[in-house]
Amino acid sequence: MTIVEKGDTVKVRFSSRTSEGIPFESPEEGETETVTIGEGKINPEFEDALTGMSPGEKKTVELPCEKAYGKCRKTLVLRLKRKKLDLAEEPEPGKYLKISLDGKQAGFVKVLKVAGSYIVVDANHPMAGEDMVYELEIVDIISKGDSD
Numbered sequence: 001m002t003i004v005e006k007g008d009t010v011k012v013r014f015s016s017r018t019s020e021g022i023p024f025e026s027p028e029e030g031e032t033e034t035v036t037i038g039e040g041k042i043n044p045e046f047e048d049a050l051t052g053m054s055p056g057e058k059k060t061v062e063l064p065c066e067k068a069y070g071k072c073r074k075t076l077v078l079r080l081k082r083k084k085l086d087l088a089e090e091p092e093p094g095k096y097l098k099i100s101l102d103g104k105q106a107g108f109v110k111v112l113k114v115a116g117s118y119i120v121v122d123a124n125h126p127m128a129g130e131d132m133v134y135e136l137e138i139v140d141i142i143s144k145g146d147s148d
Contacts, residue, residue: 004053006038007145010138012050019062019131032139043067049136058137065129072129077112077122091119 004010012033015026035042037051049061065071082091086100091111098108099121109121 002054002141002144004037004050004138004141005145006051007036009034009036009142009145010050011140011142013137013139014046015135017133018127019133024127024132034142036145038145046134046136050138053136053138055138055140058135061134061136063132063134065131068132069125069127069130072124076124077120078109079118079120082117082119085119097121 012035013027013031014033016024018024035050037047040047043063045061045063045067049059053059080099088098091097091114093111093113095111096108097111107123109123110126111119112122113120
C-alpha cells in the first residue's frame, strides 16, 4: 500500500469545527485541496498528520488555539479614524469589512463599534482563541516526491 511521504503531492479533503462542535470550514461535495507535503503551505501539524496515511484513510486532528489560528490578541483590536479608511460600505457592528488604510490594503476586520468619526475593529482571525478539530482525508496521491 502506498503511503504519503515528504515531497508527495496529494489531494486532501478536510473540514474543521471548534472544540464545541461549531462548524467552520467544510468542503462542497467532492471538493479537495491539492498540497505538496513539506512545502510549508499548510499547517505543519497537518503535514505531520498526513505523512504516513494512505488514500482513503481519514484522521482527526485536534489543535489548541496556539497551533490553529492563534490566541486572540488585544493589540489587534483597533480604534481607527473613519476618514483615513477607504470604506466600500457603511460599517455596522458585527459585520466584516475589507479595509484599506491610507491606500494600503489592510484586510478583513470585524466591526465592533461605530462612534462618530471612529470605528473600533477586531483584526484577529475569526477563529483566534478557539481550539479546533480537523477531519482530514487523503483522497489520492497525485505524484510521489523525492523521499531522501
